Amino acid sequence: MGEQSTTSEPESGANVYRCVGSITIARAGSTQRELEAVPDPLTIDLGGVEKMDTVGAWLIYRSVRDRGAKVINVSSEVCGLLDQVADFDTPVQIRPEERPGPLRILDEVGGWVSDAGETLVGLVGFLGSVLLGFAAIVRRPKRFRINAVIQRFDLVGVRALGIIGLMSFLIGIVIGQQGAVQLQQFGAEIYTINLIGRITIRELGTLMTAIMVAGRSGSAFAAQLGTMKLTEEIDAMRTIGVSPIEALVIPRMLSAVVMMPLLSFYSMLITIIGGGIFCWISLDIPPLTYVQRLQEVVPMRDLWIGLIKAPVFGFIIGLVGCFQGMMVEGDSEQVGTRTTAAVVQAIFLVIVLDAVFAVFFSSVGWL
Template sequence: MGDEPNSQATSDASGHRIELSGPLTIARVGTTERSFEETPDPLIIDASGIERIDTVGAWLLYRTRKERGAEIVGANETVRELIAEVESQDQGVHVRPEKKPGPYQTLEELGHWTTETGKTFVGLIGFFGSVLIAIASILRHPKRFRFNAVVQRFDLVGVRALGIIGLMSFLIGIVVGQQGAVQLQQFGAEVFTINLIGRINVRELGTLMTAIMVAGRSGSAFAAQLGTMKITEEIDAMRTIGVSPVEALVLPRLLAAVVMMPLLAFWAMLMSLVGGGLFVWVGLDIPPLTYIQRLQEVTPLTDVWVGLIKAPIFGFFIALTGCYQGMQVKGNSEEVGLRTTTAVVQSIFIVIVLDAVFAVFFSQIGWN
């Protein structure tokens, strides 16, 4: 305690004077601050007796001079330099960033989105390349193919999705039939509701809604599973022991999505037709036999092929995007949620874009 700084207050014609002596450090600054508070203005601080000072002591002197207009006299070079350094760091901080004008902010967000989209596109191409390399490796060494992992993914992607996809498709068939009938009744053409149900569900909605459901269900699961394995360093451990994560984790998921998507799409087509048939039977008094005969007449086989051709391609891109985002997880568990959300959004976006491309392509080749 003999090291504690002393402060002695005196008064003269020029003002109230405080003489400091000893060290002025963080451990001793409390008593000095109280002395400053108890001394009225105008205040003169005599720093000639300070033996040692740190940034906290210098901040006290600087703040007192700034807020009360105190005069600091007798300070040696070290004290003056430290006060000047503290003063140079005393800058205002914006708790919230300044808002830019609307057009500039919009352009900045658009540029950021464009940059992220470009990075994702390049990353997906690179990831697709690694998948091709893994496929070539499996073809050269068939014993490395993990059949049990593929069967497990079949269960996850296909079998467990039958219920929700069937219910969704059944309800969509009813909705399409009801909305179509409301419009066609204005022209006395309710019978053409069957045409609408058959063509739109078989050609478009059956496969598209199945792909969206698989993206939200299985694509998100792929991203979350691989992301969690990245966080727990299981993927790094696999590389350490010489196991390729793409071969062991990505290929089974890709194969399961590609194989199960056509089956799920066909199931969705059937259930939507059943839902539509139930509606026209109850709401339009068209018996099931007439409904089935009319479906055979108005729904060409090419519509079924269009839906089934699109399905495996949709499944491939859903699995590819989900696995890619899962493999990009870094840092903490929050990143898993963000990447999972990104995987679902990107998968659905890619599916819709591909569906538009297929619509134009099949129209050009005459499969209308």
């Protein structure tokens, strides 16, 4: 480590601080004390400097900025380092500037709209990639990974039977109880069966199942693919010539599309059973009467409406979950962020599509 010395030049009226050797972080404390000990006006002679890091450059630059020191005998390398330090010496606002409330609201709304637009464009592009992957599998059926699809059946369908069954049973009881409380005012408790049957088979059976699958399986898709993206497994698959769309995305989407109608029908059945038990215990409606009434008031087209919507919802859930998983990059925090986004976006799109289906079926007379 070189030595540094301080000398005075009274004939010029300046105090010269001559630096010899290295000005690095190892001598930052002593260098700072020596610079502060030299009275103004200060001249810093860097002719003998052999090595300087950013900490040393910052000490020299700060003396120039705060004390108006003059730097002489500067080499091109040291001069470049001092210029870089000066470029990065910009004021930082610790607390953001307070903006009027309406402007903040507009800014947040604009950011939300921008993010939604970018997500929509990315989702459409990802849908195109998935369709191309399906086309490639149709042309070459041997590339279809049936084992991967069956494994996803277990995740999406079999392991979800318990929670969906419990949820559906309780929803059936709640619908029956709330409907009976209102209908008792008019002495029309028997119409509780109509309420349970039609709202379950036409709407709630499929919709609640889709929400549960989005929260359970859609989040799992995003987390699994996001983790594989972080660990560079997906990049490794591309390197060896395996398409991630065909190997990872399509099996998950197919499992969601195939299992959603089955889970929806299962949910409808359990909900009706829950409502029937409530009607039997609370309203004294025998099970046989309950079943006969259901056959009279629930048309078969309601069942078809519920089952037609189910695979579409499954496709949307699988698409959004896989898209958000493939968008993970940077760090592990992105996995949680993208998983949350997958659940929120899937549920939002499912509800929007359910409204579109309701308008469509009403317009064609399927009331």
